[in-house]
Amino acid sequence: MSALIALVVAAVTFGTVLMFGTLGEILTEKSGNLNLGVEGIMYMGGAFGLAGAFYYEKIVGEAASSGFVAIILAILAAFLAGAVASAIYGFITITLRANQNVTGLALTIFGTGIGQFTGEFMRVKEGGFVALSNHLKDAFSSTIFPDFLKNIPVIGKMLFSHNFFFYLALILALAMHFFFSRTKTGLYLRAVGESPSTADAAGINTTKYKYLATIIGGGISAIGGMVYIVTTAGCVWNHSGLSGVGWLAVALVIFCMWRPLNAIWGSVLFGALMIMYLRVRIIFIPTEIYKILPYVVTVIVLVISSMRNNKEKQPPASLGVNYFREER
Template identity: 70%
Template sequence: MNTVFALIAAAGTYATALMFGTLGETLTEKSGNMNLGVEGIMYMGGIFGLIAANRYEAIVGEAASNGFMAIVIAILGAFAAGAVAGLLFSFITVTLRANQNVTGLAMTTFGTGVAKFAGEHMRNSLGGYVSVSNHLKDSFSMKIMPKFLQDIPLIGKVLFGQPHFFYLGILVAVLMHLFLTKTKKGLYLRAVGESPATADAAGINITKYRYIATIVGGGISAIGGMVYTMTTAGCVWIEASLAGVGWLSVALVIFCTWKPLNAIWGSVLFGSLMIMYLWIIVPFFPTELYKILPYVVTIVVLIIASMRNNKEKQPPANLGLNYFREER
């Protein structure tokens, strides 16, 4: 039992990156836009968050740099990169009416390319590698909860031993849940994703809702990439290590049945599954097969949801489809 709690506590950092990725894509998909470019967006978030923090420190000087400011700037840098990607996706799919799947995949190619290029360019122009000083590194993975709470046996580390980004992610999830279920705008957004024709007839501006949801969603996903680089990867740009995080986030959106609150425990569960092979060793069961467990679980969820035809667990009815008013 102790191992399980230790595992979950350790998974928190990795889970945080997934949580942001998932929340962003959930918001995007609620509008009916399926942006398969999350992988590319998180790559861009990863590098531009790092570059933003690095530049901030270079400008104000290492001594004067403030951990809190560095975090805010890294978030803004990543968010901006993701928002631009979301804008581009919306422009091509909503305004220019291109196929969403294909555009999303092109976004993945483009985003990973831009991120790798930017990373290598920074490395070449700065010499050595791009990073931040140690005291900023510490502030990025600081555990903010009071020590006595962390010392609670078993659950202390799980609930209170996480870096601040984890709690920020939970805050975003709760706010998104409230927005989608309790506000008029949230209702409109869901209507756009479920039945754009109906929403259009009711006078809701489909284009506006899809654009905004995709831009904000892209930004939130990109923060996940930044969190990954600044915590799990230790503030250093390692291209290969981010590979697959974005795709896992797309999977997680399904696993969480398009509900922001589910993303909290869902990402912790997936994060745990991803590192479980290090903690819970099952004799004779190979680790590589262990690692595909999250994907198998997602497929099972997908199948069961479709078999039961459970209305609560379905994707937005118009997910992945563009809306053409003249083809109503």
């Protein structure tokens, strides 16, 4: 039982990373923009989020640093990095009308480069090692709930022992669900993604919606990269662990059928797949083969979701297609 609980807790920790990435990309794709740069965005979020927390601690000193402020700064730094990266993507695809696929790939190359560069540069500049104090590390990975809730057998660990970011992602998923289904702005955004020409004719400013959704969505995705660095990676820059996570997030968007609520359990499920090789041993299967499990599952998910041609579960109709008012 305790092994199962430990697995769930670890799955949720990794799932949080994926959840931010997925939620951000859902928001972007709802506006009809397919941003394939999530991988690069998450790298940038990771490097700049870590930089935010690290330099904050360096400036105010270890003793005076507050965990709460560090969390806020890390989130802000990551969000800004992601927002700037997606603003570049937005400018090139929305205003300059370039191909979304290639621009997204370019953003992946650019973003992984920037993330790597920043992470490495910080390491070299700070004498070979960038790490936060244990006090801040605890702040990043400990729960916000009081002990008595955490100490409830089984449920306490499963529900109340996760880090702050998980609950933030949870709230975000609920808020996005509410936004898409219950607010006028959310409905407008969906209209832009489904049929920009109709939305345009109805007087909706499609350019504004596309820009905002892309930039905010990119910022949210970037937070995921930061969460990976400050929780799973133990507050040091670790690019190898982050590689592929952004792409999984893009795949998860399809798996979740563009629904924020599905992203919650989808992310935790894939979080479990990602860390299972560390926790659950299966005899006859070598670790290296075990590690590719999430990718094999993703392929199977892609195939199954494409085979089932359900009218309800389709991507936004204009996804990946740029909208030019002049070209009808």
